[in-house]
Amino acid sequence: MPSRPAMRPAAWLLAAAPLALSGAASAQTASESVTLEELAVTGEGSAQGQAGAGASGFGVAALPGAAPLVIERPVSQVVTAVGREGTIANRPATSIGTVLLDSPGVTLRQGNGGRDVVISIRGNNARATGVTRNMVVLEDGFPVTQPDGASRFDLVDPRAYSRIDVFRGPQSALFGNYATGGALTFRTRTGREIDGYEIGVDAGSFGYLSHYFTVGRASGPFEVSLFASDVRGNGYQDNSSYDTQTINLLASYTPSPDNRFTLKVINNELTANIPARSSLNQFRLNPYQRGCDAAASAAPGCTTFGLFANGAFGPRVPVTATEGAFRRNDRRTIIAGRWEHDIDAQTTWRVQVGFDERNYNQPFYTTSGRGSLPSYFVQTDLTRRGELFGLPAVGYVALAYSTVDIAASVYNRAPYGGARLGALIGLQDTVQSNLGGRARLELELAPQWTAVAGISAEQSSILGRNRTFAISAAGTTSAVALADRSFLNVAPELALVYRPDPNWALRGRVATGYATPSFASLFVNATGLPGNNTELKTQENLGFDLGADFMLFEGLKLSVTGFYEFFRNEFVTQSPGAGLLNYTFNAPASEHRGIEVGADWAFAPGWNGQLAYTFDDQVYTDYVEQISAGSVTAQFDRAGRRIPGVPAHQLLARVGYDVPAGPLAGLGGFAEVVAQDSYFVDNANFLKVPGFAILNLNVHYAAPLPNGAAKRIDLYAELRNVLDATYVGSANPLTNTINATTGAQNGRAVLAGTTGSIFAGPPRTFVAGMKLSF
Template sequence: MHSHRRVELSLALTFTLLASTSALAQGTVALEEITVAGSSGGDVAGANVAPTRQSGLAPRGGSLTVPTIEQARAEIQFTPGAVEVVPDTAYKNRPAQTLKDVLDFVPGVIVQPRFGSDARLSIRGSGLSRNYGNRGINVFQDGIPINTSDGLVDFFEIDPTAYRYVEVFKGANALRFGANALGGAINLVTPTGRDAFPYDARVDVGSFGYVKGQAATGGVSGPWDYFATLSGERFDGFRQHSEGDSVRGSANLGYQFSPDAETRFYLNANTINSRIPGEVTRQSALRNPRAANPYWIQLDQQRNIDSVRLANKTTLRFNETTVDFGVFTVQRHVDHPIYQYLDYTVADYGGFVRITDDRIIGGFRNRLVMGVNVDNGTIDYRQFVNLPGARKGALTFSSLDYSENVSAYAENSFFVLPNVSLVAGGLFLHATRDRKDRFLSDGNQSGRNTYNIFSPKVGVLWDVEPGWQVYGNVSGSAEAPTFDANSFTSAAFSNLKAQTATTYEAGTRGIRPDFTWDVSLYRSEVRNELQCLTTSPFSPCSLINANRTVHQGIEAGFGVAFLKSLVSGDDRVWFNAAYTYNDFTFDRDVRYGDNRLPGVPTHYLRAELLYRHPSGFFAGPNVEWSPQAYFADNANTLTVPAYALLNVRVGFDAGAGWSGYLEARNLFDKHYISSVAIAGVANASSEIFNPGNGRAVYGGLRYRW
């Protein structure tokens, strides 16, 4: 693994970034207005921005290519389904190491840490059986895919402190990105020079050797604006053999040709190194949670990534019509000694065009969104014997994998009344998975599969009154298999089918001065669910199709203010809660009957009592509660125990100048299991469990000027 010296150097470079860019800080910078926002709870609650469907177009003088938080909120109100905008105020006053810290108060999103910065993320049961890599969710940074072109995604490259806000589109509500996975899409949005502070620096430290430094700068000079951020992080890890380090940087440069034409260039670069502690038995995870699997230590199992992402997006506005188009390329090298030594290079490329037309037709408002996405790429893959100490042995496999994905989509909202719209649309996906085997001594494993799927959508959206919406929809989704656990050596693998689903959804969202809510109920009838079952800790999981499954549940977020004016006229205590009910089962399966699908809790609650003073001071406890054991295998023979964690945090943030926090997690040092690698049939000796972190304390300081 690379030396920690590189990260120590990066921490110094992070803070010298501020001085090195000061010469560019010319003109004025439009600072974001600090508002209390966030209908799903989290760091702040009681939004001042009501969910009304006004145009989300940027005003003259703002950025056309990157919506502000307020514009993003306005845009999602056209969606007749569960969506969320999470502002950076919800996660930057805490140790934001993984997506769990960002999305834990979004109902319906389950993030289960594995080690370090790695985690498994599931929305509505997406990718339930995946314990390494994630599937069933499309993840974007500034609209640029983070997933490899075959659909797999890791979260190592995500730096939560880099983003202005995060958009969450659950299920088929991600149609505006051309995304069509069961879990939907997540879009991570970085600031621009038009809404960033000229200088912004922070440092975070905490338990298990955690230290992180980050700096950012942005500004405007005539028609140009720029933003850049750089962070360095290192940690020893709660468990043995889980230390890691990373350097992550993002930048964008925008140019406005006119108030109605703007282009923006993006650069994102990362280097991430981490050791892997490995899964252990249930008994080991609960009795000795800091221990790594000895076999992982023997082989010095690691995951090391170097990646560069380049993109351009251009926005043109023609009165009632807005056109967005762009191109991107992602180059990623993964050095990954595990059960064998994996060494592969990913080269993805693509582009998109999206047209939004909002006009009056025959006296009725009509809003049409349509577009085409292309996401293609290759994986130059080699696999070697992993000798003790993470050394390459003999070559055991080599292939060139090519993925092609072309999607065309359209969604039309017709306002039959000024406050009621009927929504209809659909997405057509053409996907190809083509493998060229270059290691033929064990037989030719070349193969090619093609998938052509249309997924329709219909819905209705009713603005009952300003700040209150009711919605419903019926929509389809489809996912082609990924390469990592796919093989063409047998008919079962060669004939893997795409996973498809029909989802029925109804819900409501709203905002009042002292009360916010966001509730949805859904039922997804899934066909050919892609499961990746763990059979041995010394090999990858095996990909299969489960015939019929049902994913249904409740996603409920609430924020309630009470105990007002305790010290001053505007202070108050907020109760924020995000509850998720997951009722996932097989449907008359020939082997598993109507068993429950394993992998996530049936009930999951995040709740917080937070006192907030208008000066910026905040303090309060919060809990994470999984009140019922859930299964670790399809056969429902082994369970993950229930658990409850108590945390507390205190801090100060006035929106500018100095801010800081102190947070204690798992105060009672509870031994619990945070994630599990799903098996078909498990037993007491199955090494499939990842223990959660023990008691920890973190603190951070930030200065914006």
């Protein structure tokens, strides 16, 4: 293997930060006007409202006055706080997607099995169909995104959380590598929030069954909360049953007023059958792939995959997802700790370290991937609140390092007899590392004006090799692709906030983001097989946000944000064909522009309306695509074409009523509409998948139980997709092809018949549950 490239620490960045912090010598804490409180579209309030003045960030057991994390109450950021009440506590949240649609800018796609979802912010990951990328995910301040940029949401059970913050737009100045689209920060419930224990059960259509347990308590210097769940279901498609278990622990110890220790543990085990992705034509005939047990007797519209009869080369045998026993067996384990020390009344120093392993075994479609990805991270940061040049200020500086050691293999699949493996066709050995620093200053220029400046610099390296094996009757040949890549990225950010009175805030922001290629994308070529794709470049974006948060009148909160983002070398991922691996390439230039609107209106006693709307227009501005078929090669200019996978319009609108007082207090319900526009699935914009609108109804009841063993009972039921609409829940972007004789592009009819793209969304589904608190 090639020698590992030396990393250049971003020492110059860290050296500059203390200059800004050194002026903060006053003991006066920065006033609350430093923080912009953006609209929260749920009933529980915004990030600032949750933290409260002087509260510690992310529920760490700490005495009043401990400094919150800088990401807990960030000035100028476009953040939506999704709270527990109204979104998690009183509805059967079967996946995190049920909850995150409350935020403008969020697009969801059904992932590969069980409660796996692919999350996109401002369309930056809307083309992906498995792993979530182009954003950073944290839980209780600890990274959940691995050093290769991958996040998965199998391990996320919504029941565990009290709040989720959605950061929209380029965020690398605050979160570093991969934050081109934004960030998600999850906050689990703390021991003092739970103060006892809870047991619950949800059950519903298609064999859905969820058992969960929560316990939490604070006692003296100790605080602990533990969540555990067992979730399983048969799925609404053929070959889509799943079984997953999750454990989530948050514990803290405060031995003295100025020292706090936090422990975080997450473990998730998943076994999930994987249904077949169909073509648009097959979706219209058989959206849920019913009657597809065997290829020989399959119903019309069933998707089949050609597996080598001998698992290596030669004739292929068509199999359905059931015959092929397509499945995932994955495990994710995170163990992390943090020490916080108050140097003085205004300065907090933190050090956190962690271990994160993703282990997967995925024998589905025409190949089977197996891999172990142990990763490690360490971060140290310093936060100071006080004055700079006589002005209230918050300064923050951080240094972070992460690395992942990847050992992965790819096999052909063999037909029949369960999830049998065929010949080995790829081996990967890679180390990916990131070393960087970040600095941020929030400065109150005047009682109504706050300015923000931030910057990050990060050195990333990918060192590895991929060996591929081609098997024929003549024998086996092999090839080696080597990667020895190093990337240095810098991301500045500037923002200004004007708050003329407590009910109005105007904000402007210019920010940048970057995302380096992942090891996986470097080793899949345009044919969708293991190979050489090592020339990928860093994806970068420059974004402009202009927005306002205001209260028009008592009870109505409104947030409006316009954004315009310029991308260079944007990652575009698409499927070369049925059952093949997704291939990633760089589009030289593109633009994303749109509007986000969030509203919360308490228009009468007990009544509440909520709105989350996004307009997102994404186009290529510089991209010439080269397509080959046989000996014919042709080039096509995609400038002005819409980027696949991104709906222009999407909407969540909800109206609900909760009895405010009297004997029926605690009884409530709501109706909500989730709607999404149609979108293209190919670069030539020949084929669109249709949009949809679905109606969901909810009823819930919560009441104290003063005379029983339990303290409280929560009951809830939900009917989703009430009108039983058949719609596309996920569509994998497709590669355009040409005629091997004429060189002309194949049109809509060919794309509509190309399999490997579409999962149907769930049909009419009923789920109900109860929770007892003790």
